[in-house]
Amino acid sequence: MxxxxxxxxxxxxxxxxxxxxxxxxxxxxxxxxxxxxxxxxxxxxxxxxxxxxxxxxxxxxxxxxxxxxxxxxxxxxxxxxxxxxxxxxxxxxxxxxxxxxxxxxxxxxxxxxxxxxxxxxxxxxxxxxxxxxLAPSISIHGVLVDVFGEGVLIMGESGIGKSEAALELIKRGHRLVTDDVVEIRKVSDDTLVGTAPDITRHMIELRGIGILDVKTLFGVESVKNTQTIDMVINLEDWDRDKEYDRLGMDEQYTEFLGNKVVCHNIPIRPGRNLAIIVESAAVNYRQKKMGYNAAKELYNRVQRNLMKGRTDAAKEEK
Known part of the structure; x- marks a missing residue:
C-alpha cells in the first residue's frame, strides 16, 4: 500500500x-x-x-x-x-x-x-x-470500465481476454477507465475509486495488434478518468469439475483495502460473448440496488408453486 x-x-x-x-x-x-x-x-x-x-x-x-x-x-x-x-x-x-x-x-x-x-x-x-x-491506495492488474454507470473491474489471468472484452464494451457505447493497471483508492469505508496511471491513460493493449489510443479511435465519450468500483468480474478458464453458481442467491465478495466488493466468477469458453455477460451483470447489479433480485423472485415463485401444489393435493384428499 x-x-x-x-x-x-x-x-x-x-x-x-x-x-x-x-x-x-x-x-x-x-x-x-x-x-x-x-x-x-x-x-x-x-x-x-x-x-x-x-x-x-x-x-x-x-x-x-x-x-x-x-x-x-x-x-x-x-x-x-x-x-x-x-x-x-x-x-x-x-x-x-x-x-x-x-x-x-x-x-x-x-x-x-x-x-x-x-x-x-x-x-x-x-x-x-x-x-x-491522500486515500490509501494500491495498484492491481485488471481493466476498469464504466458500464451503464456502474464501475466494473474485470480481472483474470494475463491473456484471458480482459482487454478484448473491454474493447467490445467500448464499441457498444461504454467507457474505458483504465487497462492493464488499475490504481485503487479507498476514499471512504464504502467507496473505492479507480484511476489509470498517467502514462497509460486512455490506452489499451491487444495481443497481436499492439497499443490502441481509445480516446483517439472512439472519441472523448469513450473514456473516463475516474470511476467508483461497484463490482468485480473475475474471468477464469472453464473447469468441468468445478461447481459454478447458477442462481446467484448468495452474493460473493472480494476485498480491496478493507472494503468488500461484489464479485462474480465467470468461466470462459469459446463462443461466450463476454461483453453481453458484463452488461447483464451490471444491469442485474443496478436492479438489486433498486430492490429487485431476480434470483429471489424465482425462489418465491417456486415456493408459491409448491404451496399451491400442496393445497390442491390436500383439497383432492378431502
Missing amino acids: NSPVVKLSNLINKMKLENLTPEIDITDIEINYPDINRPALQLAGFFDHFSHERVQVIGNVEYAYTSTMCESAKVAMYEQIFSREIPCLVYARSLEPDDEVRKLAIKYNIPLLSTKKTTSDFMAEVIRWLKVQ
Missing part, C-alpha cells in the same frame, strides 16, 4: 489560492493529512493537542479575535503557531495578514495563502479533495 502525499503547489493550483509570501520556496512542502484545522484555541494560547500537521485556516472569527489583541500578544501567538512547522496558513474571504505576521511567516518559512471563498466552503472543498488524493 502506498502512502501518498500532496504537494502544496498542487493544492494552490487546484484551489486557485493566492500566494501572499512568494519569497518562500514551496517546492518541497508536502501535505500528508486530509483534515483542516482552524487555530482559534491556539490564538487564545491553548496548544494541547494542536494538529500542526494539518492545513491551517483563518476565518472571520479568528481574524476578528486577533484584531482585538495587542500587537505583542498577537505576534507571540502567531510565533508559537509558526514554530510548530505547520504546512501553510490560509486566509479565507480574501483576508490578509498584517506586516508583522508576514515577517514572522517568512522567518519560519511558513507560506501564507488567501482564498476568496468563505471559510466553510473552502474547508469542505479542500477536505473532499485531500481525502481523495
Whole structure:
C-alpha cells in the first residue's frame, strides 16, 4: 500500500489560492493529512493537542479575535503557531495578514495563502479533495470500465481476454477507465475509486495488434478518468469439475483495502460473448440496488408453486 502525499503547489493550483509570501520556496512542502484545522484555541494560547500537521485556516472569527489583541500578544501567538512547522496558513474571504505576521511567516518559512471563498466552503472543498488524493491506495492488474454507470473491474489471468472484452464494451457505447493497471483508492469505508496511471491513460493493449489510443479511435465519450468500483468480474478458464453458481442467491465478495466488493466468477469458453455477460451483470447489479433480485423472485415463485401444489393435493384428499 502506498502512502501518498500532496504537494502544496498542487493544492494552490487546484484551489486557485493566492500566494501572499512568494519569497518562500514551496517546492518541497508536502501535505500528508486530509483534515483542516482552524487555530482559534491556539490564538487564545491553548496548544494541547494542536494538529500542526494539518492545513491551517483563518476565518472571520479568528481574524476578528486577533484584531482585538495587542500587537505583542498577537505576534507571540502567531510565533508559537509558526514554530510548530505547520504546512501553510490560509486566509479565507480574501483576508490578509498584517506586516508583522508576514515577517514572522517568512522567518519560519511558513507560506501564507488567501482564498476568496468563505471559510466553510473552502474547508469542505479542500477536505473532499485531500481525502481523495491522500486515500490509501494500491495498484492491481485488471481493466476498469464504466458500464451503464456502474464501475466494473474485470480481472483474470494475463491473456484471458480482459482487454478484448473491454474493447467490445467500448464499441457498444461504454467507457474505458483504465487497462492493464488499475490504481485503487479507498476514499471512504464504502467507496473505492479507480484511476489509470498517467502514462497509460486512455490506452489499451491487444495481443497481436499492439497499443490502441481509445480516446483517439472512439472519441472523448469513450473514456473516463475516474470511476467508483461497484463490482468485480473475475474471468477464469472453464473447469468441468468445478461447481459454478447458477442462481446467484448468495452474493460473493472480494476485498480491496478493507472494503468488500461484489464479485462474480465467470468461466470462459469459446463462443461466450463476454461483453453481453458484463452488461447483464451490471444491469442485474443496478436492479438489486433498486430492490429487485431476480434470483429471489424465482425462489418465491417456486415456493408459491409448491404451496399451491400442496393445497390442491390436500383439497383432492378431502
